[in-house]
Amino acid sequence: MDPEVTVVLPTMNEEEAISVMLPRIKDVLERMGVSYEIVVVDKSDDRTPEIARNLGARVIRQEGKGYGDAYLTGFKHARGKFIVMMDPDGSYDPEDIPKLLQPLFEGRAEFVMGTRLKGEMDKGAMPWLHRRIGNPLLTWVLNVLFKAGISDAHCGMRAIRKDALERLPLKCKGMEFASEMVIEAAKKGLKTVEVPIKYHPRIGESKLSSFKDGWRHLRLMLLYSPSYLFLLPAVIFVIAGIWFMGYAYILKPERLHTLILGSALLLLGFQILGFGISAKVYAVKEGLEEPGRLTRFFMRYSVLEEGLLVGGLMFVVGLALGLYIFLKWRASGYGALFMIREAVLVLTLTTLGLSVIFFSFFVSIYMLKGED
Known part of the structure; x- marks a missing residue:
């Protein structure tokens, strides 16, 4: 029997964080009383996949590369009716998973976005440039071009109905996948809800490239409009x-x-x-x-x-x-x-x-x- 919820986690050399986050995610889902699976899409050269398997996750080896490619791979293997997306680096709080799933369970939404900018953000969790300039500016451009009506376009903690996900023609393999998903959801008219979430400093070294990744988001939005x-x-x-x-x-x-x-x-x-x-x-x-x-x-x-x-x-x-x-x-x-x-x-x-x-x-x- 297929699980009700699938949590998709993209990993690359996250052995320190994954050993902390997986037990917390499992604990939250078990307290919710839902059937679930955790799919780890991995491209590591450390012990991340081994640790994930030992903690009960289903590990899929990522053959391509990039943030978007990891999620596209995970979606293909997801069996749940509802899919939760989050980075397993400790920056997103598993305690917020119920807040993302509740609008889906109640039928109020097909796609739920977390918003860090309206939630609780720990000091130092997000660089000043990202929080005050980059993210608000790119989100504003996306809202102007596509009428998405959201406050945090690049929040990586999301939940979506699987049948709604299958209506989105997602193709991007890199970090711009985050924008593509929001754009396609807006174009397809998905019922979208935002919920405030907590945001913490990540465990380990960040893999983001501020200007390169920012340009990739802007580039995608311009090509889409x-x-x-x-x-x-x-x-x-x-x-x-x-x-x-x-x-x-x-x-x-x-x-x-x-x-x-x-x-x-x-x-x-x-x-x-x-x-x-x-x-x-x-x-x-x-x-x-x-x-x-x-x-x-x-x-x-x-x-x-x-x-x-x-x-x-x-x-x-x-x-x-x-x-x-x-x-x-x-x-x-x-x-x-x-x-x-x-x-x-x-x-x-x-x-x-x-x-x-x-x-x-x-x-x-x-x-x-x-x-x-």
């Missing part, structure tokens, strides 16, 4: 480019540098916009994101023909204006010709036209397998 990474700056650049070009071409013809700046911003904005739309279409095709109005528009069969028409018209207009400039130049005997404003417009129109044409082909390539 093409709307903010690509579309928002693209729209700003395009609007600014059109405004500068219109201002310099219509209102202030003498401002050639403003006209050139507007052209550069417009072209740059469109290139970024193309990357953003392509990224969102790719995410939908790979099942990473649900289709929205924008992606549904560009995933239509006719987008190639429409793109060829729009891009072709822009290119032809630019080419016609370029031919007009050439004829004026020839009429002047191929001498000096001061039609820089018109030349910038030719450059902008022809470049935009070709960009639209090739963008339409590029997006349509994504749709080949879906065409009837």
